[in-house]
Amino acid sequence: MELGIILKSLRRNKIGAVVIAVQIAVTLAILCNALFIIQQRLAASHRPSGVDEANIFMLKNQWVGDAKDLPARLRTDLEALRGLAGVVDAYATNSVPLSNGGDSEGLGRDPDQVEATVLTAVYYGDEHALTTLGVKLIAGRNFQSDEIVDRDGYNQHIPPSAVIITRSLAEKLFPHESPIGKPVYISFDKHAVPVVGVIDTLQVPWGGGGGWGSRFFYNSILMPYRWSVPYTNYVIRTKPGQLAALMKTVPKTLTALNRDRVLVKLQSLSAARVDSYKDDHGLAVILGTVCVALLLVTGFGIVGLTSYWVAQRRRQIGIRRALGASRQAIVRYFQTENLLIAACGTALGIALAIAANLWMVSSFEMQRLNPVYAFVGALAVLGLGQLAVLWPALRAASIPPALATRGV
Amino acid sequence: MFVYYLKLALRSLRRNVVLTVLMIAAIGVGIGASMTTVTIFRAMDADPVPEKSGQLFAPQIDNYGPTNKKVVAGDEEQLQDQITYTDAVNLMNAHAATRQAAMYVTALPVTPPNRDLQPFQAHTRATYKDFFQMFQVPFLYGGPWSASDDTDRASVVIISRGLNDRVFGGANSVGRTLNLDNHEYRVVGVLDRWRPLPRFYDLTTSKYGEGEELYIPFSRAIEAHMESWESSNCAGDVGAPGWDGYLHSECVWLQFWVELPTPADAARYRVFLNNYAAEQERSGRFHWPPRTRLRNVKEWLVHWHAVSDEVRILVLVAFSFLFVCLLNAMGLMLAKIMNRAGDIGVRRALGANRATIFGQCLMEAGVVGLAGGLLGLALTALGLAGVRLIVSESTARLTHLSLSDIAIALGLAVCATTLAGLYPTWRAAHVQPAWQLKAQ
Numbered sequence: 001m002e003l004g005i006i007l008k009s010l011r012r013n014k015i016g017a018v019v020i021a022v023q024i025a026v027t028l029a030i031l032c033n034a035l036f037i038i039q040q041r042l043a044a045s046h047r048p049s050g051v052d053e054a055n056i057f058m059l060k061n062q063w064v065g066d067a068k069d070l071p072a073r074l075r076t077d078l079e080a081l082r083g084l085a086g087v088v089d090a091y092a093t094n095s096v097p098l099s100n101g102g103d104s105e106g107l108g109r110d111p112d113q114v115e116a117t118v119l120t121a122v123y124y125g126d127e128h129a130l131t132t133l134g135v136k137l138i139a140g141r142n143f144q145s146d147e148i149v150d151r152d153g154y155n156q157h158i159p160p161s162a163v164i165i166t167r168s169l170a171e172k173l174f175p176h177e178s179p180i181g182k183p184v185y186i187s188f189d190k191h192a193v194p195v196v197g198v199i200d201t202l203q204v205p206w207g208g209g210g211g212w213g214s215r216f217f218y219n220s221i222l223m224p225y226r227w228s229v230p231y232t233n234y235v236i237r238t239k240p241g242q243l244a245a246l247m248k249t250v251p252k253t254l255t256a257l258n259r260d261r262v263l264v265k266l267q268s269l270s271a272a273r274v275d276s277y278k279d280d281h282g283l284a285v286i287l288g289t290v291c292v293a294l295l296l297v298t299g300f301g302i303v304g305l306t307s308y309w310v311a312q313r314r315r316q317i318g319i320r321r322a323l324g325a326s327r328q329a330i331v332r333y334f335q336t337e338n339l340l341i342a343a344c345g346t347a348l349g350i351a352l353a354i355a356a357n358l359w360m361v362s363s364f365e366m367q368r369l370n371p372v373y374a375f376v377g378a379l380a381v382l383g384l385g386q387l388a389v390l391w392p393a394l395r396a397a398s399i400p401p402a403l404a405t406r407g408v
Numbered sequence: 409m410f411v412y413y414l415k416l417a418l419r420s421l422r423r424n425v426v427l428t429v430l431m432i433a434a435i436g437v438g439i440g441a442s443m444t445t446v447t448i449f450r451a452m453d454a455d456p457v458p459e460k461s462g463q464l465f466a467p468q469i470d471n472y473g474p475t476n477k478k479v480v481a482g483d484e485e486q487l488q489d490q491i492t493y494t495d496a497v498n499l500m501n502a503h504a505a506t507r508q509a510a511m512y513v514t515a516l517p518v519t520p521p522n523r524d525l526q527p528f529q530a531h532t533r534a535t536y537k538d539f540f541q542m543f544q545v546p547f548l549y550g551g552p553w554s555a556s557d558d559t560d561r562a563s564v565v566i567i568s569r570g571l572n573d574r575v576f577g578g579a580n581s582v583g584r585t586l587n588l589d590n591h592e593y594r595v596v597g598v599l600d601r602w603r604p605l606p607r608f609y610d611l612t613t614s615k616y617g618e619g620e621e622l623y624i625p626f627s628r629a630i631e632a633h634m635e636s637w638e639s640s641n642c643a644g645d646v647g648a649p650g651w652d653g654y655l656h657s658e659c660v661w662l663q664f665w666v667e668l669p670t671p672a673d674a675a676r677y678r679v680f681l682n683n684y685a686a687e688q689e690r691s692g693r694f695h696w697p698p699r700t701r702l703r704n705v706k707e708w709l710v711h712w713h714a715v716s717d718e719v720r721i722l723v724l725v726a727f728s729f730l731f732v733c734l735l736n737a738m739g740l741m742l743a744k745i746m747n748r749a750g751d752i753g754v755r756r757a758l759g760a761n762r763a764t765i766f767g768q769c770l771m772e773a774g775v776v777g778l779a780g781g782l783l784g785l786a787l788t789a790l791g792l793a794g795v796r797l798i799v800s801e802s803t804a805r806l807t808h809l810s811l812s813d814i815a816i817a818l819g820l821a822v823c824a825t826t827l828a829g830l831y832p833t834w835r836a837a838h839v840q841p842a843w844q845l846k847a848q
Contacts (some may be wrong), residue, residue: 003814009758015742015831016739016742016743019735019736019738019739020739022735023732023735023736023739026731026732026735027732029728030725030728030732033664034725037721052716061516062515062517062529064517064519064527064589064590065590066587066589066632089651153635153650153651153654156649156650157649187768190638210485210717210718231515247520255526259469259526260527260590261423261517261527262517262527262528262529262619264529278798279718279799279803280799281798281801282720282723282798282799282800282803285798286722286795286798287722287725288800289794290441290725290726290729293437293441294729294732296437297434297437297438297732297733298727298732298736299778300430300433300434301430301434301732301735301736301739301740304427304430304736304739304743305739305740305743307743308740308742308744308746308747311747312554312746322603329727342614357725360721363717364717364720364721365717371641
């Protein structure tokens, strides 16, 4: 059988075969882990935020000087913003999804518990928050205007009179019941705060694939505060197609109302998403490039070594051809040889890939490798081996049988 | 002899251009990939204050207690990464270190002298005068404010070179006034370019971000109720309402650094810190035995994961890739040398000993390595330029090739290729001259 001959000849070329097998193994280990990481980062960057990103922009407003009439100024600003043509709605808040800055609190159902049940992002907003963000209310109601309070600092103690929570929070806090009307306790505060509404999806302010926010990505709570501090975030939702124009007019409108302010971080939420996931995309591109380069290097390495083997065995190939072996048989010989080596490499590679993944799981925030990636990677390197061996094998097949009769 | 071997190597490499190009390309690509990531890794892992990193320490004090599980930004020991206002003031007043400074970041509106211009926002660090000497901050004009400015809550400011250029056109602005949030401050100093990477003294928001544009006395910032623009963790207890309540709460929101020149000083400060926490327990503020920690700059950077997981993964991937490239080059070199077994046999028959053959082949590997290294260097530059395009601004700051990176790249290429060449070379040296001659 041909296999016997192949093994016998491989034994004479041990080092060459080992070099190829190890190359294939390491290539496979890198390939499937890299593809897995790329997929995870790209998937993270496509998680829906739950808000109407395409039509929302934000800007930060900081008042100059120690203004005493902040609530009044805020109200004037918001009225002006809501009155602009093309604006759907606007509100002021402490934090915006995808802006990467915000507050978190622990939530529980028992006033005496020491450890919070869940961690949640906290968003302040008035009754305009839901329409501005474009989030869907799936149970209960929106805030009423008499529930809204001006809050002038984090340290002002006014327990919220109501909260709206996301579905994700509702499922964790109230697994088998309706949360509407039930109390929650915020960060060990003894005040019972009733849940008045549940919204479908609203992500935390923090983006980034490997970031801290990913641990409680859809745990968000809305509190009925108007954020009347010297620096606040305005969130503005526009009618479709009007965002770019309004991003130009809004700063002018605000400056015309009052010059004593600094406007910074004027940014659309789609731009904020790009910023948030820029390093994740960068990582994916870098890993992708490395994968392509890796496959090329390994492929050309196989071409080079097999060519050498062909050159070395010209005489033997000539003899085989003279004894009646067809061209296909010669090609098949090299293909089988490569398959044998690549299979050993693949087996070793899968073991290496799993070892590398387990190490990353223990050292970094990383999930277990999905076996599909090992399978796809194995197919890829086996295919690469066959492809790379084809050219040298065809050259071998073209060696004339007459070579056997000639002296060397 | 060296020159002769070099000539031989070049001639041999020219004889099989395809194999030579493949080898150089493999090594070049491997070096390019690994050096691109190593450059970023080295920038993240860099010592931001080389002369003093062993003498600067950040104290940590457990003010939450062992039962409180709401620690978010703390470590596995549940020691907070920042400290409270109460502790900051007490540690400042104790003067137990050679130099010490509490600090936090806020942002102030700057109203340019030309009132037609719109005010703009400047990131501001509120700190003590020791900050500047402790961290060896370079001054272009003027210098730090005085100790009495710290105690008197003086309205003085030190500005960055960039802000000085923007507001004062780059002139020596010491003594001039600057309007910050409708309050006049006197400029006492202008900093020269200063951008420690990582920004070790405050890693709470951006580890590789730009520094601040303004520095004002801590006491002045507290008096003016300037809130921190970075993280503040309160463990449930947010204190009484209002600014005063916040100051006396158990919220941690300040960074604190001390300078302790000798190990003996550090040991003394550790004892002091523990005694301080014990005193807080005696006075009834803490209901648990003292738990404190003092980390120097290096330990602090490790604790804060200054080198990101992503970059660690990339370095691992890149070096595995380099390994594949070297294996590849080794295989090709083996093929190349064994192709020339006849030549080697003739040379051996004519009197070259094994050591000579070994040296000649190794020279060939070295030349390939050097050429691969130069190609790798070009690819590294290209790779870094590519990375700059696709990552965030703060990560892009870490993509600059230094002279030592270049030396590492070339050294790595030559050493690794020579190492990979050892086996093929050894095989070449063991070519049997008689057998080869007979075969011909």
